[in-house]
Amino acid sequence: MIKPMTSKERIDAVLAHREADRTPFVLVDGGTWIAKTEKLSYRQLCGMEDGGASRIVKLTDEVGTDAVSAVSGVFTACLNAFGCPIHIDEPGRPTDTGSCITDPEKEIPLLDKAAIREKLLANEFVRGMIRQCVNVKKLAGDRKYLLGDIAGPFTMAAVMVGTQDFIMLMLDEPELVETLLDFTLCVSTEMFRILHENGCDIAMPAEPVASGNLISQDMFEEWVLPRLKKLKENLPQYRYFFTHVCGPQASGCPPCGMPARPRFPATGAWTRSRRSVTRTAGL
Helix, strand or coil, rough: CCCCCHHHHHHHHCCCCCCCCEEECCCCCEEEECCCCCCCHHHHHHHHCCCCHHHHHHHCCCCCCCCEEEECCCCCCCHHHHCEEEEEECCCCCCCCCCCCCHHHHHHHHCCCCHHHHHHHHHHHHHHHHHHHHHHHHCCCCCCCEEEEEEEHHHHHHHHHHHHHHHHHHHHCCHHHHHHHHHHHHHHHHHHHHHCCCCCCCEEHHHHHHCCCCCCCCHHHHHHHHHHHHHHCCCCCEEEEECCCCHHHHHHHHHHHHCCCCCCCCCCCCCEEECEEEEEECC
C-alpha cells in the first residue's frame, strides 16, 4: 500500500518512473474555464490586483490538479511586446493574438535579438503575466509545481507572420524562416527565463501550429524539433521541461499505438485523448 503523496511527490515519482499513489492530473491553463464560466475578459482577469491568481488557484484546488498554471490563457500574448495585436476584451473568449509582420523580406532581417528582454519587461501584458505568476507562487507554490505554458518557437513565428503566409514562406524563403525561428527561439527562451525568475517550475512550450496536418512529419523534424531541443538546452534551471504537440507529429511514440519512428528519446510519459496526443515529459 503506497502512502498518500503530496502533489509534488506524485509528479516527481511518475516522471522518475516510480510507483505513485495515483496518476497525477494537470489542468493546463484554466484561464479559459474561468473566463467562460465567470464571464470575464482576459483583461479583467489579468488586470486584477493579484493578476487573477486567487481565482486560478481556487479552480485548480477545486478540481484537484497536481500542478497549477503560472500564466493562464496567454500563451502567445507575449508577442504583443514585438508588435502583435492582442484581443483580450471580450468576456468569455480566449486571447486572440494577431500577426505583426507584413513584409517578411524587409522586416525579419531587422528583428533585434539583443532587445528581446527589454521589450518583454516593458510590455504591459507581460508585466501582468509576471504579476499573475508571482501571486500563484505565493498562494500555491508550497504545495504544487507551477507550469508555464508559452508558445514554442515555431508557433510564435507563425503567429508573427500569419499561419498561412508562414507555411508558404517555409516553401519559398526558407532562409528567412531560419532567421525568424532564431529570433522566436530567443523570445521563447527569454520569456521562460522571466517566468522562472518569478516562481515557475515547469516549462511547457506549446506548438499547435506544428500539430495536426499543417506540416508533414519531415517538416516537423526539420523545423520544429531542433528548436524544441535547443529551447530545452537553454533552460537548465527548470525542474521539468514538457512540450505539447497534437496529432500525427507525435507519432514517434509507440505506446500511443502509432508507427514507431525513433526521433524522440524513450524517456517521458505520454497521454492520449480523442483529439490530441500530449508529450508530458522531457525531449
